[in-house]
Amino acid sequence: MSDDESIDRYEVSLVRGDVTGAVVVDGVRVLATVDDELVAVERSTSWLRGATSGIRGVAQVDGGTLVLVDDGLVSLADVVSTSPLDAELDAVALDGTEGAAVVMEAEGVFAWQNGRLRELETSGARRGVGANGGMVWVASGGRVYGIEVGTWAVVDRIRMRPDRVRVDAEGTLWTTDGDTLERGRDAWVFPEDIDAVQVCNGAWVHSDGRLWRVGETVRATDGMDELWACDALGRALVTGEDGLARVSDGRPIGFVGVPAELDGDTPFSLEVTGDGLADVAVDIDGKPIKLEDMAATIDALEWFDGADHLLSAAVLYDDGSEARAETTFRVADLGQVGFATGVEPIYDAACSDCHADGTETELAGYDNWVESFDVIVSMVEGDAMPLGRDPLTGAEKATIKAWGEGGFSP
Numbered sequence: 001m002s003d004d005e006s007i008d009r010y011e012v013s014l015v016r017g018d019v020t021g022a023v024v025v026d027g028v029r030v031l032a033t034v035d036d037e038l039v040a041v042e043r044s045t046s047w048l049r050g051a052t053s054g055i056r057g058v059a060q061v062d063g064g065t066l067v068l069v070d071d072g073l074v075s076l077a078d079v080v081s082t083s084p085l086d087a088e089l090d091a092v093a094l095d096g097t098e099g100a101a102v103v104m105e106a107e108g109v110f111a112w113q114n115g116r117l118r119e120l121e122t123s124g125a126r127r128g129v130g131a132n133g134g135m136v137w138v139a140s141g142g143r144v145y146g147i148e149v150g151t152w153a154v155v156d157r158i159r160m161r162p163d164r165v166r167v168d169a170e171g172t173l174w175t176t177d178g179d180t181l182e183r184g185r186d187a188w189v190f191p192e193d194i195d196a197v198q199v200c201n202g203a204w205v206h207s208d209g210r211l212w213r214v215g216e217t218v219r220a221t222d223g224m225d226e227l228w229a230c231d232a233l234g235r236a237l238v239t240g241e242d243g244l245a246r247v248s249d250g251r252p253i254g255f256v257g258v259p260a261e262l263d264g265d266t267p268f269s270l271e272v273t274g275d276g277l278a279d280v281a282v283d284i285d286g287k288p289i290k291l292e293d294m295a296a297t298i299d300a301l302e303w304f305d306g307a308d309h310l311l312s313a314a315v316l317y318d319d320g321s322e323a324r325a326e327t328t329f330r331v332a333d334l335g336q337v338g339f340a341t342g343v344e345p346i347y348d349a350a351c352s353d354c355h356a357d358g359t360e361t362e363l364a365g366y367d368n369w370v371e372s373f374d375v376i377v378s379m380v381e382g383d384a385m386p387l388g389r390d391p392l393t394g395a396e397k398a399t400i401k402a403w404g405e406g407g408f409s410p
C-alpha cells in the first residue's frame with residue numbers, strides 16, 4: 001500500500017461534539033449520536049430527536065426508520081420508541097427490503113420483520129453481518145452464510161473466516177480479515193489491522209490511524225479518528241478533529257432518489273446533493289426541471305416511453321467553480337391503454353362539465369373520442385383544453401396519446 005498518493009480531501013464539518021455513532025438514511029441523510037443525543041443532520045443544520053446511546057445501524061422499513069443503538073432496536077417516527085430487543089448488540093445489518101432488519105448479538109443472529117423476531121440458521125462464533133438487496137450475509141464460524149430476506153433460507157455458504165462483511169449497492173461482498181480487505185479476487189493489504197470498513201462506490205477503510213479510499217486507486221488522508229458510514233455519493237462519515245465530518249475524495253455531486261427503472265405509475269422525487277452547492281440547474285433531455293430546495297417531484301408517466309432519458313445537472317459551487325452531473329433513467333412502456341380504464345376517467349374529471357351530450361362539441365363516449373382524436377390531442381398538448389382550468393398532467397396527456405397510438409382499444 002503506497003503512501004505517496006493522498007486523497008483530494010474535501011471535508012464538511014457536520015456537528016461538533018463527542019460522536020459515538022453515525023449512520024446514513026435514504027442514501028444521504030445523517031443520523032448521529034453526539035454528546036449522548038440523537039441528532040438528525042440536514043444540510044449543515046441539526047436538530048435533536050431524543051437521547052439514546054450509540055448508533056450501530058439504520059434501515060427504512062415500512063415507511064418508518066429503524067435505528068439500532070447499543071442496547072436495542074428503536075423505531076424512529078416522531079419520537080424514539082419501542083425496543084423489541086433487549087440485549088447487548090455486537091453488530092447489525094439492516095436491509096429495508098420487505099421491511100426487514102437483521103441483528104446480530106451474543107445469543108445469535110435475528111431477523112426482525114413485521115414486528116417479529118426470528119433466529120437465523122448459522123453456527124459457530126458470530127463475526128460480522130452485512131445486508132443488501134434482499135440478501136443478508138453472516139460471517140459465523142468458518143463460513144459466510146448467504147440468507148434470503150423474507151424466506152430466511154440459507155441459499156449460499158462460502159468457506160471463509162472474515163472479521164467483517166459488507167455488501168455494496170451492486171450486491172458484491174466485501175470482507176476484511178486482519179489487515180486485508182477482499183472483494184472477490186481483489187485484495188488490498190494495509191499496514192496495520194483494519195479498524196473499520198464501509199463500502200459505497202468503492203470502500204473506505206480506517207487503518208493505521210489513517211482514512212483510506214479504495215476505488216480505482218488507493219489513497220489516504222490523515223487526521224480522521226473513526227469511520228462510521230458512507231453515503232450514496234461515496235462520502236465517508238468520520239469523527240474528525242472536533243466532531244462529525246463528511247469527507248470525500250474531491251467535490252462530490254449527484255442525484256438521490258432516481259431509480260434506474262420505473263413502472264410508470266409512481267412519481268419519483270429527485271434531489272441534487274453535494275457539498276457547497278450555490279446554484280443548480282437540472283434538466284431531463286434538455287427540458288428544464290424546476291427545483292425547490294434542491295429537490296423536485298417528477299411525474300414518471302411524462303417519460304413513459306421505455307427509452308433512456310438523460311437527467312443532468314449543471315452546478316455552481318460557492319467558491320465559483322462549476323461541475324456537471326448526469327444519470328439516466330427509464331420508465332417502462334405504458335402498455336395497452338383502454339378507453340374505459342385510461343381515457344374516460346380523464347374525460348369525466350376534466351372535460352365532462354362542458355362537453356357532455358347536448359353541448360356544441362360532444363365528447364362523451366368512445367366514438368366521439370375516436371372521431372375527434374387528433375383535435376383533442378392538439379387541444380390538450382397545447383393546453384388550450386380544458387378551458388380555463390389547470391392543463392392536463394404529463395401522465396394524462398401521455399395516456400391519451402398512448403391510447404390512440406395503441407389502436408383505440410375500448
Ligand code: HEC
Pocket residue numbers: 346347350351352353354355359360361363372375376379380385386387388389392
Ligand atoms: C370549462 C369548460 C370546458 C372544459 C372543462 C373543456 N372544454 Fe373543450 N371546449 C370548451 C369550449 C367553450 C369550446 C369551444 C366551443 C365548443 O366547441 O364546444 C371547446 C372546444 C373543444 C374542442 C373543439 C375544438 C375545435 O377547434 O373543434 C375540443 C376537441 C375540446 N374542447 C376538448 C376538450 C377536452 C379533451 C377537454 C378535457 C380535457 C375539454 N375540452 C375541457 C370548453 C371546455
